[in-house]
Amino acid sequence: NVSGDSSTDSYWSEDGFYWQQTPGENGSICSDGWIDVDGGPIVHGNANPGRGFETTISNNGVVTGNTVPRIRPMNMPPVDASYIALNNDNPSLPGVWNGNNLRPVLNGNGDFVLNGGDIYDMPPGRYYFRNLKLSGQSILNISDQTVIYLTGDLDTSGGDIINHSQIPQNLQIYMTGGTAKVNGNVDFYGTVYAPNTPVTLTGSANWYGAFVGQTMKLIGTGDIHYDENLDFHGEVPLPNRTGLVR
DSSP states (O other): OBOTTOEEEEEOGGGOOGGGSOOBSOOOEEOSSOEEEEESOEESSOEEOOTTOOEEEEETOEESSOOOOOSSOOOOOOOOOHHHHHSOSGGGOOOEEETTEEEOSBOTTSOEEEOTTOEEEEOSEEEEESOEEEOTTEEEEEOSOEEEEESSOEEOTTEEEEETTOOGGGEEEEESSSOEEEEESSOEEEEEEEEEEEEEEEESSOEEEEEEEEEEEEOSSOOEEEETTOOOTTSSOOOSSOOBOO
16 A cells, blocks of 8 residues: 555665666566555556456556556565574674663563664674564664564664665565564665565655565655665565565
């Protein structure tokens, strides 16, 4: 479901920043079910629903490509977190300051939690958490290649993840289930692969990368810019040029 005044298009991160390029027409959305383009969004690409389903375009919505139903299902593989559960960089995570005290950033349940204006610099690495939650205008800073596996929920509705490299491939989030609520107060550079997770993107900031969910809902005015340069380094065998998936 794409609503509000959002739009989708594409670019190549290896060619520089998005604003330095002419946007491409591969900001496609795909689904194994229905697709609803409602309000004033512009999809610069295709909007291909599942076999036997339709793409509904209403009000001022625009799709520049085709809306032909898919012949074959997406067959998005589930996330297998069994290896990363035993082989991760969690022990290298520094603590976070709480007043004059330094506390662990992971609680006893394996949740990564920032709140109360926390600002945290996450070292590059591969991590395994249950939930990741940002609240109280907290900030999670990413500097280089960072891969995060979640077995629970992702909720950044009260904070922001800032990928300072501005390369989407440097922030990869994989989810085995739960729910994902990603709010954009600042531009988000990264990928979320969650084929068994309802994913909701809200806010006015832009999204650079790619998103996969059991259901996808884009609310607000933020635009999605698909990075055609994405390479998931064998984490999962993703199909090419997939922006939004149900």
